[in-house]
Amino acid sequence: PFTSEAPRSFAVTGQGGVPLGATAVTGNLTVTGQTGPGYVSLTTTAQAVPATSTLNFPVNDSRANGVTMPLTGTGTMWQTYVGWTRSTAQLLFDVTGYFTP
Numbered sequence: 001p002f003t004s005e006a007p008r009s010f011a012v013t014g015q016g017g018v019p020l021g022a023t024a025v026t027g028n029l030t031v032t033g034q035t036g037p038g039y040v041s042l043t044t045t046a047q048a049v050p051a052t053s054t055l056n057f058p059v060n061d062s063r064a065n066g067v068t069m070p071l072t073g074t075g076t077m078w079q080t081y082v083g084w085t086r087s088t089a090q091l092l093f094d095v096t097g098y099f100t101p
Helices: none
Strands: 008-011 024-032 038-043 055-057 063-070 076-083 088-099
Touching: 024 038, 024 055, 038 088, 055 063, 076 088
Parallel strands: none
Antiparallel strands: 008 076, 024 063, 024 088, 038 055, 038 076
């Protein structure tokens, strides 16, 4: 689970058919099992409390949102869950497509 205000990076390129040269992806972000309401932000840098949200949700309600997201120069992205202190959430990101130069 993701803990509130603890950004986490994950590799996208070289995973699940996304080529190493990809610069952005489209996908589906899903939140489930959250212990508090809040929002999730997908970013290209580590941010404990991002100013923008990608997906907003109440407690105990699985939600999904389609997104197009740029990747970092190393082919990663950052996910941050922002909610109540010490609350947690499960985050899933399913890639549905990618962009290359």
